[in-house]
Amino acid sequence: MLHYLLTCRSLTYAQSASRALERTGITAIITKAPKSAAGRGCAYCVKVAERHLVKAISAFKDAGLGPPRVLLVSHDGAINEVGE
Amino acid sequence: MIYLDSASTSLQKPGRVIRAVSGAVTRLASPGRGCHRPAMAAADCILNCRMLLADYFNVPAPENVVFTFNATHGLNIAISSLVLPGDRVVVSGYEHNSVIRPLNAIGAQVIVAGAPLFDRSAAEEAFRQALPGAKCCVCTHVSNAFGFILPILEIAELCHEKRVPLIIDASQSAGILPLDFKRLGAAFVAMPGHKSLLGPQGTGVLLCGGVSRPLMSGGTGSDSTEGLMPDFLPDRLESGTHNAAGIAGLTRGLSYIMSKPAGAIFRHEKNLCFALAERLGKLPGLTVFQDGSRSAQTCILSVCCEQMTNDALAEKLDAADICVRAGLHCSPAAHRSAGTLERGTVRFSFSPFNTPKEAAVTAEAVKRILSDA
Numbered sequence: 001m002l003h004y005l006l007t008c009r010s011l012t013y014a015q016s017a018s019r020a021l022e023r024t025g026i027t028a029i030i031t032k033a034p035k036s037a038a039g040r041g042c043a044y045c046v047k048v049a050e051r052h053l054v055k056a057i058s059a060f061k062d063a064g065l066g067p068p069r070v071l072l073v074s075h076d077g078a079i080n081e082v083g084e
Numbered sequence: 085m086i087y088l089d090s091a092s093t094s095l096q097k098p099g100r101v102i103r104a105v106s107g108a109v110t111r112l113a114s115p116g117r118g119c120h121r122p123a124m125a126a127a128d129c130i131l132n133c134r135m136l137l138a139d140y141f142n143v144p145a146p147e148n149v150v151f152t153f154n155a156t157h158g159l160n161i162a163i164s165s166l167v168l169p170g171d172r173v174v175v176s177g178y179e180h181n182s183v184i185r186p187l188n189a190i191g192a193q194v195i196v197a198g199a200p201l202f203d204r205s206a207a208e209e210a211f212r213q214a215l216p217g218a219k220c221c222v223c224t225h226v227s228n229a230f231g232f233i234l235p236i237l238e239i240a241e242l243c244h245e246k247r248v249p250l251i252i253d254a255s256q257s258a259g260i261l262p263l264d265f266k267r268l269g270a271a272f273v274a275m276p277g278h279k280s281l282l283g284p285q286g287t288g289v290l291l292c293g294g295v296s297r298p299l300m301s302g303g304t305g306s307d308s309t310e311g312l313m314p315d316f317l318p319d320r321l322e323s324g325t326h327n328a329a330g331i332a333g334l335t336r337g338l339s340y341i342m343s344k345p346a347g348a349i350f351r352h353e354k355n356l357c358f359a360l361a362e363r364l365g366k367l368p369g370l371t372v373f374q375d376g377s378r379s380a381q382t383c384i385l386s387v388c389c390e391q392m393t394n395d396a397l398a399e400k401l402d403a404a405d406i407c408v409r410a411g412l413h414c415s416p417a418a419h420r421s422a423g424t425l426e427r428g429t430v431r432f433s434f435s436p437f438n439t440p441k442e443a444a445v446t447a448e449a450v451k452r453i454l455s456d457a
Contacts, residue, residue, distance in 0.1 A: 043306060
């Protein structure tokens with residue numbers, strides 16, 4: 001199943017994001033960001049299902065967390081950044 | 085045992101605090117160091133505490149709540165973030181050494197806005213006179229030696245007018261008096277977790293509203309390829325492993341306080357303090373430092389004994405199973421202001437768990453010690 005990773009600069013932000021998403025009914029699991037996508041190293045992200053992406057980004061913004069970097073994780077595990 | 089030294093550390097904790105600390109030791113790992121369940125349980129525990137503190141002190145975002153080891157640690161971060169050698173820094177006449185020593189260590193020019201004990205108007209006026217041209221202002225909310233409540237809202241307004249960043253030492257007020265971070269507009273507010281917030285030792289909190297400089301550098305579990313600390317809170321100021329067990333206890337201490345009606349703990353402790361003051365005030369040879377108006381003092385009571393040293397009185401009270409503290413209470417500045425620098429005082433300080441009977445028994449014990457002297 002395709003899913004997206006919404007990256008956060010720290011664990012605290014990932015937790016805040018996860019809770020904001022849960023409040024809107026979106027299951028959002030916190031994971032470490034893949035090394036290839038971590039940028040400065042050791043970042044966190046919330047994992048959301050493909051069908052929740054638009055609503056999740058909107059919830060990020062509503063919670064004052066700003067637009068996240070969005071990564072698409074394909075069936076084969078490949079990770080690609082998704083543009084605006 | 086009667087424990088009347090809560091201004092140092094509250095010894096009696098709600099049962100929920102003890103259970104939380106005990107459970108955390110075997111259940112919580114290190115947050116930000118993995119995504120396994122014990123690490124995430126720790127992360128959840130810590131975020132819960134941040135959110136609760138942000139709610140209680142009206143902090144705009146939980147990220148602005150930083151965990152420290154104690155109030156001294158937080159004050160050192162705040163002072164080193166804002167003060168450079170030679171800077172003119174205004175302080176009250178009632179500061180603890182946790183403020184004075186860091187300022188001296190940096191080489192700041194310390195200006196004391198002095199005022200007589202319990203005179204809030206004079207304190208406000210002193211700050212009005214001293215603030216122009218200051219680089220920073222550091223003020224305790226409540227004197228740890230005398231319980232004097234400084235007019236912190238008025239001082240915050242003056243700082244705002246003069247565009248002077250304000251650091252507040254809330255060591256003796258957090259958990260007792262209302263403290264609205266947003267309304268105060270302070271750059272930083274530092275507090276311990278182990279006094280009136282009823283958490284365990286080794287916990288402290290720094291509320292951050294200004295630009296901060298890390299006091300320590302190290303691992304944060306974020307931005308790991310960077311050679312310097314992250315530029316975002318709370319990671320910027322929280323390097324190394326968190327005191328997860330302590331923070332678990334602090335969460336439950338705060339939840340206990342929040343379960344009580346607003347002001348109830350303060351009223352309870354203040355009633356005990358003034359009941360004791362009234363009894364001690366009748367004893368010859370004892371100077372009781374009490375605010376006659378009752379509006380400028382919390383639940384800390386200092387006395388000075390003429391018949392014996394204050395240390396001797398504290399020792400005799402200890403022998404009677406009553407725990408108090410004698411000396412300068414790490415606050416020579418406050419004793420200089422009150423005229424007690426030579427001898428210090430004996431300090432009685434209360435917690436939600438003290439009772440009217442304990443205040444009465446303590447007064448009787450002092451009376452007996454003085455009559456036997």
